[in-house]
Amino acid sequence: MLRCLRAGARSLDFCWNPFSSAQVRPSLRLPRVLHHCFFPSHPFGESGMGETCCGGDGSAVSKGKSKSKGKALHSGELNSKVNHRDSAYLDSVIQKRIGLFQSIQAQQVDNLQKVGGDPIRITLPDGTVKDGKKWLTSPLHIAKEISTGLAANALISQVNGILWDMARPLEGDCELKIFKFDSPEGRDTFWHSSAHILGQSLEMEYGGKLCIGPCTTRGEGFYYDAFYNEFTLNEENFDQIKAQALKAVHEKQPFERIEVSRDQALEIFSENKFKVEIINELPEDKTITVYRCGPLVDLCRGPHIPNTSFVKAFACLKASSSYWRGKADRESLQRVYGISFPDPKRLKEYLTQLEEAKKYDHRILGQNQELFFFHPLSPGSCFFLQHGARIYNKLMDFIRAEYKNRGYQEVVSPNIYNMQLWETSGHAANYKENMFVFEIEKQEFGLKPMNCPGHCLMFDHRVRSYRELPLRMADFGVLHRNELSGALTGLTRVRRFQQDDAHIFCRDSQIKDEVCNALDFVQHVYKIFGFNFELELSTRPEKYLGEIETWDKAEAALTEALNEFGKPWQINEGDGAFYGPKIDISVFDALKRKFQCATLQLDFQLPLRFNLSYSAEDEAKRERPVMIHRAILGSVERMFAILLEHYKGKWPFWLSPRQAIVCPVSDKSQPYALEVKDMIHKAGYYVEVDISDRKIQKKIREAQLAQHNYILVVGEEEAKTGQVSVRVRDKSDHLVISMEDLLTRFDNEAKSYL
Structure with a gap:
C-alpha cells in the first residue's frame, strides 16, 4: 500500500x-x-x-x-x-x-485541558526518554527540547508508528520519531x-x-x-x-x-x-x-x-x-x-x-526509433514493431536465463478462468470491475489480471512433499487489466502486459534464504541496468489477517534477510498488505527519478484460501506453505519505458535492437557490404545495411540518429583486405579491423553485462 x-x-x-x-x-x-x-x-x-x-x-x-x-x-x-x-x-x-x-x-x-496533565514518557530513536504531559505535550515541544535547529526544520513526527502532526498533543507513553524534508515521510507531508x-x-x-x-x-x-x-x-x-x-x-x-x-x-x-x-x-x-x-x-x-x-x-x-x-x-x-x-x-x-x-519521454523516443505504437482500435495494448520486439524479448530472455541459474521452474498458465477461481482468491468480490469478464455457455469467465491464483492451482494439482520446497514457479503469461481509458499513458499504464512474475512456495524456515536469494537477483539485474536502488520493509498494518505470532516470525525473517543482504534499508511501520509483510524496492534512473518496480511480498492468505498443503517430514502431518510474490522487472512494458528514458534512447549493445549497420561508400562496395551483413547476422547480431544512393556522410549521420551502436563503413579498400572501418556510437575516432576481430569485439561486449 x-x-x-x-x-x-x-x-x-x-x-x-x-x-x-x-x-x-x-x-x-x-x-x-x-x-x-x-x-x-x-x-x-x-x-x-x-x-x-x-x-x-x-x-x-x-x-x-x-x-x-x-x-x-x-x-x-x-x-x-x-x-x-x-x-x-x-x-x-x-x-x-x-x-x-x-x-x-x-x-x-477545552475538553483536552480538563483531562490532560498526567505524566507520560516519550522514547526517542536513540533510547533517550523525555518526560511530558498527556494531551498537552506535543512533538514540537520535544523537538524544541532537543535543539532549536531541529524544531525549525521538523515537518512531521511519527508516534508509535503513526504519522503525527508536530503540534498535535501526545495521548500517552510513546516512541517518537521526527522527520525533516529529506525523509520520505517529510517530503510526502510537505x-x-x-x-x-x-x-x-x-x-x-x-x-x-x-x-x-x-x-x-x-x-x-x-x-x-x-x-x-x-x-x-x-x-x-x-x-x-x-x-x-x-x-x-x-x-x-x-x-x-x-x-x-x-x-x-x-x-x-x-x-x-x-x-x-x-x-x-x-x-x-x-x-x-x-x-x-x-x-x-x-x-x-x-x-x-x-x-x-x-x-x-x-x-x-x-x-x-x-x-x-x-x-x-x-x-x-x-x-x-x-x-x-x-x-x-x-x-x-x-x-x-x-x-x-x-x-527523453519514452513515447517520443519510441516513435522516433520506430519501436512501438498504440491504436484506438485496441486502447492500452501496445503494438511492438520489429525493433521494439527485439528489446522486449531480450528483456524476457535475460530474466529467463537467470531463472535457469537460480532454480526457477518456468510454467505456462491459462489466460482465461471461470469466475469460480476469482471467487476463491477474493478477486471476484474486490477486483471484478478491473477485470475483463465475459460469458461463455452461460458461465462467467475472466481474463487473468495476475498469475497468483493460477499458480495456486498448479501447486495443488497433486500431492506435494516438503522435499519439493522451495518451489519457485515463474510465468511470463499475458495479463489484462481493465484500466480506465483516461488513465492509459504510453507503456506505463496499459491494459495488456506481461510480467517477470514468480511465486515461491516455501516453508516458514525457508523464508529468510528465499528472500536473500531474491534480493541478490534484484541487485544483479539492477546493476546491469545501471540503477541504484533502496529498500523498505513494510510491516503489519492496523487491519490484518492471520496470527500475530505468524506475522512476527515473518517480519523477523525479512529483517534478518535485509540485514544479511547488507544494503541500508528503512522500515515502514504498518504499511504492509493485510495478508503479509513486504519489501519494496525503488530504483533511481539516470535522471534521478524514483520508480518502484520490484516487490517481495509474503502472502499467508492465498495458500489458506486455496487450502494448499504439503506433507511434512512426519508424513502423517500436513503443513501449509508460505507464498512469496516476486517481480523484478515488474511489468515488462513499464520497464521498457523506464529503460528507454534511463538510457535516453541509447541502448547498450547487449540490449540494442540496432547493434550494427553497414554503410557502403559506393555502388561498387555494395556486394562486400552485403557479405559483411551476412557474416554479422550469422554470428547472431542485429545488423542492417544502407544501400541507398545517399552520400556516405549522410548515411553515417542517419545511422547516428538511429542510435546504431556500430557504424561499419566499407569501400573498395576494405573489400580488398576483408576489413571494415568501425565507428562506435558517440565516439569521434574510428578504426579499421578485420571481420574476425570485429566479431570478437561484439562477443566480448555482448557478454560484458553478465
Missing part, C-alpha cells in the same frame, strides 16, 4: 480514489494491494501521477492533455485577467466553515500540505469547488482537482494562483486539526456536493478529521507540516482535465499539478531536471 495509508491510522482519508489502493478500508482491499505490489504505480504523464497518497486520494482520473508547463513562484504583480469568482457566495461559505471549525476546535481544546496551499489559491481566486488534493504516488509534487462549471484553467492563470500561494506562505498559516462527527462534517461542507458524496460513503465507525490553513477548511486525514511558511519555493507545472471518480459520465474537473521545496535552489534544480526528462 502507499505510504500515506499509514499516515494517521486513527482516521480515514476522505478524498480517496475508488480506482486506487486507497478506497474504503484499504488494508482489506486484496486486489488493489496486489495491483500496487506486482504492477507498480505508473509514474509518467498526467495519469501516471493520478494515483495518490496523503490527504485526498485521486478520485478523478486525468482525461486530457496537459495545457501548461511549470513556472517558478515569484512575487510579481497579480494577473489582472477577469476570473469567474462569485465573491459573495464564496465569502459566506468560507466564513461559515471557519466559524464552525473554530467552534468545534474550542470545545475540543507536498500534501502544499496541495492545500494550492487548493486555497484555487478556491480564493476562482471559487472552484475543491474535490481532492493529494501528493502524488510517485513522490514528486502534488495536484488539486476542482469543479468550475464552464471555466477552464490554463497557464495564463498560473501567475494569479502562485501569487495567492505566496500570500498564504507569507501569512505563516498554521495547519490546525479537529475531529468531527458525520453530521458536523456534512454541515461544514454542505455547499460542496463532492465532499458530501465522500462523507456519505465513509464507514460509520471511522473518525473524520478536518484541517484548516488560513481561509481553507478541508476534509483530510492529514497529517500536515506545522505552517505554510515552510514552503519557500512553489511552482505550477501544468493543468489538465479529469473526471470525478474517474468516470466519463461524471463531472468534468480541472486539475492543476504543482511542485514545492523548502528552498528555491531545489526548485530550480527540479525544473531543470524536468525539462531534461521531457526530451
Whole structure:
C-alpha cells in the first residue's frame, strides 16, 4: 500500500480514489494491494501521477492533455485577467466553515485541558526518554527540547508508528520519531500540505469547488482537482494562483486539526456536493478529521507540516482535465499539478531536471526509433514493431536465463478462468470491475489480471512433499487489466502486459534464504541496468489477517534477510498488505527519478484460501506453505519505458535492437557490404545495411540518429583486405579491423553485462 495509508491510522482519508489502493478500508482491499505490489504505480504523464497518497486520494482520473508547463513562484504583480469568482457566495461559505471549525476546535481544546496533565514518557530513536504531559505535550515541544535547529526544520513526527502532526498533543507513553524534508515521510507531508496551499489559491481566486488534493504516488509534487462549471484553467492563470500561494506562505498559516462527527462534517461542507458524496460513503465507525490553513477548511486525514511558511519555493507545472471518480459520465474537473521545496535552489534544480526528462519521454523516443505504437482500435495494448520486439524479448530472455541459474521452474498458465477461481482468491468480490469478464455457455469467465491464483492451482494439482520446497514457479503469461481509458499513458499504464512474475512456495524456515536469494537477483539485474536502488520493509498494518505470532516470525525473517543482504534499508511501520509483510524496492534512473518496480511480498492468505498443503517430514502431518510474490522487472512494458528514458534512447549493445549497420561508400562496395551483413547476422547480431544512393556522410549521420551502436563503413579498400572501418556510437575516432576481430569485439561486449 502507499505510504500515506499509514499516515494517521486513527482516521480515514476522505478524498480517496475508488480506482486506487486507497478506497474504503484499504488494508482489506486484496486486489488493489496486489495491483500496487506486482504492477507498480505508473509514474509518467498526467495519469501516471493520478494515483495518490496523503490527504485526498485521486478520485478523478486525468482525461486530457496537459495545457501548461511549470513556472517558478515569484512575487510579481497579480494577473489582472477577469476570473469567474462569485465573491459573495464564496465569502459566506468560507466564513461559515471557519466559524464552525473554530467552534468545534474550542470545545475540543477545552475538553483536552480538563483531562490532560498526567505524566507520560516519550522514547526517542536513540533510547533517550523525555518526560511530558498527556494531551498537552506535543512533538514540537520535544523537538524544541532537543535543539532549536531541529524544531525549525521538523515537518512531521511519527508516534508509535503513526504519522503525527508536530503540534498535535501526545495521548500517552510513546516512541517518537521526527522527520525533516529529506525523509520520505517529510517530503510526502510537505507536498500534501502544499496541495492545500494550492487548493486555497484555487478556491480564493476562482471559487472552484475543491474535490481532492493529494501528493502524488510517485513522490514528486502534488495536484488539486476542482469543479468550475464552464471555466477552464490554463497557464495564463498560473501567475494569479502562485501569487495567492505566496500570500498564504507569507501569512505563516498554521495547519490546525479537529475531529468531527458525520453530521458536523456534512454541515461544514454542505455547499460542496463532492465532499458530501465522500462523507456519505465513509464507514460509520471511522473518525473524520478536518484541517484548516488560513481561509481553507478541508476534509483530510492529514497529517500536515506545522505552517505554510515552510514552503519557500512553489511552482505550477501544468493543468489538465479529469473526471470525478474517474468516470466519463461524471463531472468534468480541472486539475492543476504543482511542485514545492523548502528552498528555491531545489526548485530550480527540479525544473531543470524536468525539462531534461521531457526530451527523453519514452513515447517520443519510441516513435522516433520506430519501436512501438498504440491504436484506438485496441486502447492500452501496445503494438511492438520489429525493433521494439527485439528489446522486449531480450528483456524476457535475460530474466529467463537467470531463472535457469537460480532454480526457477518456468510454467505456462491459462489466460482465461471461470469466475469460480476469482471467487476463491477474493478477486471476484474486490477486483471484478478491473477485470475483463465475459460469458461463455452461460458461465462467467475472466481474463487473468495476475498469475497468483493460477499458480495456486498448479501447486495443488497433486500431492506435494516438503522435499519439493522451495518451489519457485515463474510465468511470463499475458495479463489484462481493465484500466480506465483516461488513465492509459504510453507503456506505463496499459491494459495488456506481461510480467517477470514468480511465486515461491516455501516453508516458514525457508523464508529468510528465499528472500536473500531474491534480493541478490534484484541487485544483479539492477546493476546491469545501471540503477541504484533502496529498500523498505513494510510491516503489519492496523487491519490484518492471520496470527500475530505468524506475522512476527515473518517480519523477523525479512529483517534478518535485509540485514544479511547488507544494503541500508528503512522500515515502514504498518504499511504492509493485510495478508503479509513486504519489501519494496525503488530504483533511481539516470535522471534521478524514483520508480518502484520490484516487490517481495509474503502472502499467508492465498495458500489458506486455496487450502494448499504439503506433507511434512512426519508424513502423517500436513503443513501449509508460505507464498512469496516476486517481480523484478515488474511489468515488462513499464520497464521498457523506464529503460528507454534511463538510457535516453541509447541502448547498450547487449540490449540494442540496432547493434550494427553497414554503410557502403559506393555502388561498387555494395556486394562486400552485403557479405559483411551476412557474416554479422550469422554470428547472431542485429545488423542492417544502407544501400541507398545517399552520400556516405549522410548515411553515417542517419545511422547516428538511429542510435546504431556500430557504424561499419566499407569501400573498395576494405573489400580488398576483408576489413571494415568501425565507428562506435558517440565516439569521434574510428578504426579499421578485420571481420574476425570485429566479431570478437561484439562477443566480448555482448557478454560484458553478465
